[in-house]
Amino acid sequence: MQGSMGKFNNLRNIFFGLILMFVIACQPANKKNKAKQELEGSDVPVHPNDEEWPTHFGFGNKADELLIKRLNISIAPDGTGLPAGKGFADQGAIIYKAKCVTCHGPKGWDGPFDKLVSNDSSKAKTIGSYWPYATTVFDYIRRAMPYNAPGSLSDEEVYQLTAFLLYANGIVKINEEINAKTLPKIEMPAKKFFVIDDRRGGREIH
Amino acid sequence: MEKKRKILDIQIPDIMPPVKISRRKLLGGAAAIGLVLMQDSFGKAIQEAKPLFEVPKDPTKVLGVPPGVLGSRSPFEQPQKLPSLTSSRTPLQDLFGTITPADLHFERNHGGVPAIDPNKYELVIHGMVEKAMRFTLHDLKRFPSFTRTCFIECSGNFRSGATNLSPQEICGLTSQSEWTGVMLSTLFREVGVNPKATWFLAEGNDAAVMARSIPMSKAYEDAMLVYAQNGEALRPEQGYPIRLLLPGWEGNTQIKWIRRIEIADQPFMTREETSKYTENIAGGRIRQFSFVMDARSIITFPSYPIQIEKGWVEIRGIAWSGRGKITQVEVSTDEGKNWEEAVLQEPVLSKAHTAFRLLWYWDGRQTIIKSRAIDETGYYQPSYQELTLARESKGGYHFNPITAWEIKKDGSIWLINDI
Numbered sequence: 162m163q164g165s166m167g168k169f170n171n172l173r174n175i176f177f178g179l180i181l182m183f184v185i186a187c188q189p190a191n192k193k194n195k196a197k198q199e200l201e202g203s204d205v206p207v208h209p210n211d212e213e214w215p216t217h218f219g220f221g222n223k224a225d226e227l228l229i230k231r232l233n234i235s236i237a238p239d240g241t242g243l244p245a246g247k248g249f250a251d252q253g254a255i256i257y258k259a260k261c262v263t264c265h266g267p268k269g270w271d272g273p274f275d276k277l278v279s280n281d282s283s284k285a286k287t288i289g290s291y292w293p294y295a296t297t298v299f300d301y302i303r304r305a306m307p308y309n310a311p312g313s314l315s316d317e318e319v320y321q322l323t324a325f326l327l328y329a330n331g332i333v334k335i336n337e338e339i340n341a342k343t344l345p346k347i348e349m350p351a352k353k354f355f356v357i358d359d360r361r362g363g364r365e366i367h
Numbered sequence: 368m369e370k371k372r373k374i375l376d377i378q379i380p381d382i383m384p385p386v387k388i389s390r391r392k393l394l395g396g397a398a399a400i401g402l403v404l405m406q407d408s409f410g411k412a413i414q415e416a417k418p419l420f421e422v423p424k425d426p427t428k429v430l431g432v433p434p435g436v437l438g439s440r441s442p443f444e445q446p447q448k449l450p451s452l453t454s455s456r457t458p459l460q461d462l463f464g465t466i467t468p469a470d471l472h473f474e475r476n477h478g479g480v481p482a483i484d485p486n487k488y489e490l491v492i493h494g495m496v497e498k499a500m501r502f503t504l505h506d507l508k509r510f511p512s513f514t515r516t517c518f519i520e521c522s523g524n525f526r527s528g529a530t531n532l533s534p535q536e537i538c539g540l541t542s543q544s545e546w547t548g549v550m551l552s553t554l555f556r557e558v559g560v561n562p563k564a565t566w567f568l569a570e571g572n573d574a575a576v577m578a579r580s581i582p583m584s585k586a587y588e589d590a591m592l593v594y595a596q597n598g599e600a601l602r603p604e605q606g607y608p609i610r611l612l613l614p615g616w617e618g619n620t621q622i623k624w625i626r627r628i629e630i631a632d633q634p635f636m637t638r639e640e641t642s643k644y645t646e647n648i649a650g651g652r653i654r655q656f657s658f659v660m661d662a663r664s665i666i667t668f669p670s671y672p673i674q675i676e677k678g679w680v681e682i683r684g685i686a687w688s689g690r691g692k693i694t695q696v697e698v699s700t701d702e703g704k705n706w707e708e709a710v711l712q713e714p715v716l717s718k719a720h721t722a723f724r725l726l727w728y729w730d731g732r733q734t735i736i737k738s739r740a741i742d743e744t745g746y747y748q749p750s751y752q753e754l755t756l757a758r759e760s761k762g763g764y765h766f767n768p769i770t771a772w773e774i775k776k777d778g779s780i781w782l783i784n785d786i
Contacts, residue, residue: 207589209511209550217557220509221502224491229499232491232627235568235578238636286642291653294636301638304576311478311574351653355645358657362690362744366757367648367661 236300240345243299244316247340250333253325256318260307269329274308278329289330293355295347299323320344446471449535453477454521455604456539459667464712465685465720466516467542469597474604475521475540477639478574481624485608490592494567494630497559504594504608510549510557513591515614517718518543518687520660522617522644525766527751530773530781534667537770537782541687543720544605546612548593551586555630564630568637569611572626579620580634581613585658589614592625615689615718616658617765619644646763654765660689662748663767664696664723664740674778677731682709685720688742692716695741696723702735703750703771703786709738729774735783737771751785 236242257265262272269278270285279289288298303319305311314322324339332347333339360367423429440446446461448471455474457467467473474480485504493499521540526532533539564583571577581590591612594601601607606623613621619639634640634656645655664686669675682700686693692715697706712722723738739748751768755761771783 207513207515207550209513209553211511211553211556214511214556218510220506221500221557224493224499224501228491228501229493233493233629234576235570235629235635237631237633239633288642292642293653293655294641297636297638297641300635304578304638305478305574308478312576354651354653355641355655356648356652358654358659360657360659360661362659362661362742362746364745364747366747366749366753 234300234303236296238294238296238345240296240341243296243341243344245341246316246320247338248317248320248322248324249338250321250324250328250335253321253323253328256314256322257325260310260314261322264308269326277326279331287330288326289332289350291351293349293352295323295327295332295344295349298326299344448474449539450474454540456535457542459534459539459541459665459685460670460673461535462667465543465722466597467544469544469599469602469605472542472544472596472602472605473519473521473540475618476573476575476604476623477577480603481573482603483572483608483624488608490609490625490628492554492558492628492630494628495561495564495632496630497561500558502554507549507554507592507609508594510553512547513550514545514547515589515591515612516543516545516716517612517614518660518720519612519618519621520663520687520689522619522657522660522764525762525768527762527782527784530784531671532782533671534665534770538663538665540618541720543687544596545598546591546593547595548591548609548612551590551592551611554592555586558630560630563632565632566634568627568629568631568635569620569622569625570627570629571606571622572624577619577622577639578635578637579622579639580631580637581611581620582656582658583630585613585616613658615660615691617644617660620658644764646765647758647760649757649759657765660687661765661767662686662688662690662693662740662742662746664693664738664748665770666698666736666738666772669736669774669780670772671780671782673780675729675774675780676778677729680727680729682725682727682736682738684709684723684738686711686723686738686740687718687720688740688744688746689718690746691718691743693721693723693740694743696721696738697741698723698725698727698736698738700725700727700729700734700736703737706739731776733774733776735771735773735786737769739769 264272264274265277266272270276270280270283270287276283276285276287279287292298299319302322303314307313320339323344324333324337327333327347328335332349446458448455448457453475457471457473488504490502490507518541524538524540526537566580566582567586568578568580592609593612594609596602596605601610609625610623611621611625640656645653646657648654664684666682666684668683669680682698686696693711696709696711698709699706707725709723709725715721741747748767748769754766754768771786773781773783
């Protein structure tokens with residue numbers, strides 16, 4: 162998790178830097194120049210002339226806590242947003258056989274759709290060989306699976322399936338409990354390969 | 368495909384002619400076009416204009432069809448998208464200019480097209496904001512509006528491996544529309560975004576609850592929430608009633624049917640931005656958050672599957688870049704030995720399909736024609752060989768090589784792979 166935090170700090174610095182640059186670029190003194198430059202055709206003029214705008218238009222309503230709680234299903238890689246509950250691989254295997262095997266195959270690499278489990282003879286992008294964060298497994302299953310009944314699994318079932326898929330990929334042991342605390346701590350094998358986009362246009366081929 | 372189609376219903380246009388005319392007479396001669404409700408091979412009901420009756424020998428000798436409530440294509444024109452289970456491709460070779468008719472805009476979804484009632488639609492913006500808010504469609508339409516023409520391209524927009532591929536099959540996952548909506552920065556101003564925020568999550572109201580993390584800088588650069596496409600409400604396939612529009616960025620980030628925006632200070636590492644929409648590059652690395660679509664072009668005429676005749680040919684195509692304007696398109700008609708500058712159709716718009724053309728006399732000899740795009744950053748669209756060498760990878764997302772067409776002596780045209 163250390164490496165991951167370091168990456169977030171880097172990302173944070175980069176984008177905080179961009180925001181700062183933007184804030185500087187949008188100072189009122191420069192604003193007219195920018196609008197003028199845009200109108201002269203150097204770019205599509207995309208920045209509204211909001212100097213004359215009211216502080217608030219007053220359109221829309223306050224979103225209360227209940228509504229946000231109902232809608233907010235996002236999970237961050239540090240575990241923020243993970244619900245209560247826990248799962249073990251053996252329980253997950255039972256759900257997998259009942260609800261996932263048709264698309265993903267009995268072994269996880271032998272179904273008609275996405276390969277989830279790595280085996281030595283395949284270069285497929287599986288959870289074990291390609292997914293950089295364990296929290297993504299929980300988040301994606303809860304959002305979108307099973308394909309023919311999205312959103313039908315309980316949080317507990319999602320934890321169990323997550324445990325099974327991590328176990329099948331050799332990432333956790335069969336008796337390892339997966340919950341909101343343990344899941345974000347799992348270091349995924351593929352994480353070390355991921356780099357942030359460094360293409361910036363220009364003559365070089367990336 | 369055509370064989371599997373089943374006609375479900377036929378509707379003769381319900382018309383109130385200003386002159387007395389019997390329905391029988393209409394059926395007998397003038398009403399040559401009817402709307403036919405068809406079932407396609409995926410079981411989806413689609414509406415098509417079909418010639419129901421003989422076209423008269425001399426259209427000046429029979430009364431034509433009176434004005435109607437909706438226009439329709441001539442039954443002689445049948446451009447079609449090319450569907451798979453998860454996407455449907457724009458027929459680039461059948462289009463002219465740069466605007467994609469809305470019903471031919473490419474589709475890519477991860478859980479089907481949801482049915483959403485615009486009267487119940489709400490967008491929630493929360494997280495690192497002064498005031499979490501919800502907006503109805505009516506609310507969003509009240510904000511100052513903005514209109515912009517730009518392309519949307521899926522970053523998985525490359526097919527090869529056969530010579531009988533059309534532009535639609537090679538790169539039909541790009542389309543262009545005139546979009547109207549509200550600038551995202553206008554809404555972020557309204558909710559009071561915390562200046563420490565660096566990312567936001569955009570989430571759809573579809574069966575996949577599609578979600579992507581977007582750097583905050585894009586919100587202030589040119590991101591929009593759009594409700595209109597080519598002058599009318601968005602098509603359901605394009606995100607009705609509201610989608611995120613991120614000009615120049617990969618299509619997957621431009622969340623359709625958007626229901627929630629969460630302002631945050633880190634990316635969420637959703638499935639689509641980790642295990643999908645990332646690409647293998649040199650050194651065994653995996654490139655992540657590669658949002659911008661690099662410059663690309665394709666000759667759409669002449670191209671497979673048509674056959675040309677000896678003589679003058681206007682080579683036509685489109686070029687586009689997610690980094691800004693196309694500054695130049697070069698065309699080679701001699702297998703890449705020489706390159707000529709094509710004419711760009713003005714106005715050239717930033718992050719938009721740009722039409723190019725080059726008048727060429729084909730002497731009937733076998734040759735290869737190809738085009739390469741150059742954008743305002745000085746980027747040159749690479750060849751397949753150059754790109755695979757640089758990436759150490761033979762495909763994947765953001766794969767934008769030059770398309771080469773071989774013209775045989777008989778005028779038939781075939782895709783050349785791997786050069």
